[in-house]
Amino acid sequence: MKEDEYENFMEKVGEKIIEGDYEEAIKFIDDVIKKNDDERIWITKGTILMDLNEMEDAIKCFDKALEINANNDFAIAFKGVTLYRIGEENEGEKCFDEVLSMNPKNFIALYWKGVVEGKKGRKENEIELKGKAAFILFTTGGDVESFNLFREVYYSGVDMPIRYECGVAYAGILDYILMMRKDKKLEEEYDAIVLDCWKNREKICKSAQILLADMMGEEVEEEIVVNDEKDFVFKKLFETWFNEMEG
Incomplete structure (x- = not known):
């Protein structure tokens, strides 16, 4: 066909x-x-x-x-x-x-391998795999599914870089939603996540730091260079925000 x-x-x-x-x-x-x-x-x-x-x-x-x-x-x-x-x-x-x-980038297998690891009590492995799946899924156009997965990984509470990176991605999507409509509860959630990730910014990748700094109101001069799926996601979210503001 x-x-x-x-x-x-x-x-x-x-x-x-x-x-x-x-x-x-x-x-x-x-x-x-x-x-x-x-x-x-x-x-x-x-x-x-x-x-x-x-x-x-x-x-x-x-x-x-x-x-x-x-x-x-x-x-x-x-x-x-x-x-x-x-x-x-x-x-x-x-x-x-x-x-x-x-x-290694099949997001279905990554996610479910994470489920398996979680059931075996290997929480860090679970979160790492699910987080990786979320970023890859976003690049394929699975915005809604990746949004939910970013949220799941962030709220896992596991103190790992991937958790805060997913938190930044989740907050970035929330930011876009809040541009479309007012929602006090979402605004409070957004503020709490951004502040939490900001406190842990040294743990996250460079592209996540750039987007996060922008969300914190910091002056951002660096551009996001895309080398992997994470960079793609953060660049896309940064450009979406910038284009909306320019519009």
Whole structure:
């Protein structure tokens, strides 16, 4: 399936999901599969079945995708999530480890490996993995999901650089929201997070320090240079704020 055809397919599936018509979405996908035996379509069907809690059928879809492309890291990652959720935690973890050996930046595997680590009592590992997943997810366009994950990592309370970096990112998004609408509770939350991160600014990366200084009202002359996902996120948030003020 060509890229434009796939995008059109995903748009139509998304419309049906938004309407809550999962049955029609599955029927539509099945019709498309008859003409295009594409691994991405099988993955889409599998994720919808996961949402419907039809885990065994979801696994079959991910296996179908892997028959087409055994190296599809998202098919393996989603299969791992499904296995983990039905109680086959060891098998699920094996999938996450396999994915991360193939693609260390797969945010699904990173997040769920974090879940595994947390359940084993390794809180610092959990937070590091989830934080990394949040920054990568933001770069793929998952703004809402990354917003929630930034918040989760910050409020974990673990005293680590990634926690404060996620706090800066979360506050940066809050700042944008507050430009759109007044909300006293969010303003208070924003102020508290910014102050907390400011007290711990020596622990965070340079790009986070630049954005944080700007939010504190400090004069900022340095530009954010993008070398990794964190830099991308902080530069994007800084530019969003700057463009809104200029507008």
